[in-house]
Amino acid sequence: MGKVTGFKEFERKDETYKPVKERVTHYNEFTQPLNKADITEQGSRCMDCGIPFCHSGCPLGNLIPDFNHMVHQGEWKKASWILHSTNNFPEFTGRLCPAPCEQACVLGIIDEPISIENIEKNIVERAFKEGWIVPQTPNKRTGKKIAVVGSGPAGLAAAQQLNRAGHTVTVFERDDELGGLLRYGIPNFKLEKNIIDRRIAILEKEGIKFKTNVNVGVNYSVDKLKKFDSIVLCGGATQKRGLPIDGADSAGVVQAMDFLTQQTKVVLGKEVKDQVLATDKNVIVIGGGDTGSDCVGTSNRHGAKSVTNFEIMPKPPGQRSPSTPWPYWPLQLKTSTSHKEGCDRNWLINTKEFITNEKGELTALKTVNVEWKMVPGQRPELIEVEGTEKTWPCDLALLALGFTGPEATLSEKLGIETDNRSNYKATTKDYQTNIPHIFTAGDMRRGQSLIVWAISEGREAARKVDEFLMGYSNLPTKGNGDLPPM
Template identity: 50%
Template sequence: MGKPTGFIDYPREKARERDLTTRLKDWGEYQLPQSEEKLKTQGARCMDCGTPFCHSGIELNGNASGCPLYNLIPEWNHLVYQGKWKDALDRLLKTNNFPEFTGRVCPAPCEGACVAAIPDDAVAIKSIEKEIIDRGFAEGWMTPKPPMNRTGKKIAIVGSGPAGLAAADQLNKAGHSVTVFERDDRIGGLLMYGIPNMKLEKDLVERRVKLLEDEGVVFVTNTEIGKDVTREELREEHDAVILCTGAQKHRDLPIEGRKLGGIHYAMDYLRKNTKSLLDSKLEDKQYVSAEGKNVIVIGGGDTGADCVATALRHGCKSVHQFGKHPQLTADRMIDNPWPEFPRVFTLDYAYEEAQAEHGEDPRQYSIMTKKFVGDENGHVKELHTVTIEKHIDKKGNVFMKELPGTEQVWPVELVLIAIGFTGPEEGVLEHFEVEQDNRKRAKAEFEDYKTNVDGVFAAGDVRRGQSLIVWAINEGRGVARETDRYLMNKTVMP
């Protein structure tokens, strides 16, 4: 694959990005297209490794290793190297319904499992994937392809995130009539409202939704199941129902001062900002502004980083992001061997922007928030923290120990809680009387997806818990296959 000595001859090159100070003035995508010559060179780095771990998605030590979509990565890398872009697109679309999304927001477990990454840097798989699909749209190759025949079977999908959209795409291609129900005013789930515009511009989501519509998928927005439409109505009008409602019940931080004003969940902050941006370019003021404020984000993950980037664009006075874990090392530790997902220190787009704007990386490590203190108007004005250290007792139990003398008080007017989700929100699963596990997830086996209710399936985060976009698409494709089998007594879906 690629050039036999390409991984030796050519270094990995980071994808091009817009100037840091310029992009902070708008909400446009921060990434830039790459030249065809650069992409060919990067494709040439895909070595003939014999056993490519990049496209064999498994879970190791609790994280994805390789691509859960089983993307034919060496094949389309080689085709890009040869300049055969249309063929590369055909290979890419065999396994991935939405590479324009994964090529932008997936953390790329494929690159962590790349054989070239053992002695050197991984092949730039994610960047090449993004450029293949972008070229496909630019060249006019991505045209509606509605099915030639319809089966007469009707399927309702609840939730329009990546799992729901993938299921809809697959089932529609099989000739079934698919209707997707979404409680928000726009289709896309977290693709639309959970990921900020500078990482995934919303016209890309709308472009894909329009393509699905042109192929025959029906979308119904502003519709809440159990309120606007009942389970009885869905079951009566459809031959099967698929629940892809996600896992968006926020994990809270129940400490002193939590009820003060100015403390918000990160996802609420991001959602309101994107909706206001799309509705009025922020002119309606229906969002939480960080302008002129000291901002603290609690939680060290990607959602927290997106909050940092959003606050910077609002014009915050300062911004810090708190994480309970120590700073990662630059290289893999001995307990994080290849091909596990690499737990190493990286400088995400938001942190580069913070350094450019405020002169420092906003992340604070091994830190625990103890309490919030408010002013006379009931609004948060201080956040109290202490440094913590991980300890392991004789039985192997891990616990965090506070270090005396490390207490600190931070001035703050806006706090964003980004410590993840505990599981699905109450409502839809209960309404359908679907059995749930101890984390309130739908009980449905992986690669089967059947719930205890006949004809009702569940997939994506509502079944597996908060996870990656590639796992959501994987499950959307899988539940489509099993729903097709249920309806037709056989299936030819992958």
């Protein structure tokens, strides 16, 4: 694939970014793309490795060497054709996926891996620009009606696949806009919302019906779902994890997702009462994942006095840890663009108390350093280090601690069985719940995970729904090269 000697001739090149001082003044995307010649060279680096482990690294089974080869040959339309055969929304994954495919790249054993994610993004952006992405309407309708609950990547992927099979699909979204966490949970500087809107426009033209401000089980009775032949639950894992310590309910202790959602709504011109602002405040973000990073970037754009990040786990190594060898996802330090905009990062630290003034306003945090005791065959034990207590000035604490699972509203009202983590119970064998015509996919089924996993599960669940309704399915399986018409 690519050029036979390309991986020897060309070094990896990535997108660059606008200067920090410039980009923190706005909420737009700030990447500076490579030119077409450079992208072509990056596709040429894809080597004829024999067994492309990038396939196994990608939850979608994307045909990565194939679209890399098309980019190398300048066949961009074919590259888009191949890319869309396994991935409904490469414009999302090309911006937001942590790229497990790159960590499984064979070239990555001896050199920098192929810049798969950036190639993917450039393919889909070229395809939109050239008008190659057009609605694909089914030749005929089956007469079957399907309800998809949730318009995140899992719900949208399931809806598009089921619509292509000829079913009539209605997507219900409880927010006022479509996209799930893509819409309000991801800052605009990582994903501008017109990127979602242009894809939704395609889906609407394909015949999918969307209904917003509809919270099934709350303002839309579950009894109304009886008119549908099948239901696909893709509501995500939205139960926010709290921090049960003294002062946790004080003013100034805010859930990260609430903070990010408010800011995105403001960017979109929506009215937000009593918006939480980081302006001129000492901000501490508790949690070291992507959401925590997004809070850091947003706080810097607000003009925070200082931004500090706490993580209870040890600092990862700068290089791939021996405990996670190739081709596994590596335990390795990740420094995001938001971290580089200004952040004091701290590891092995546990928050013990939120300190408030007489008005109940947050003024400081108390912490203690910790260690992890590892005993083979047992769960790691968290041990506090004596004499390491510290008080940190803090006006705003953002809890970026992830999610504990999906909300129970639908499972209780529909009678869906859940597992011991509160996830809606269904296996990857058929994505079917204990109620035969109700299926579930994405974070609601597997727990908090990646966008690429959500799309994969939505596609797989759609095939199983189609089989359930029709007795067979022509929808592609994971990694199958059943290509759509060009």
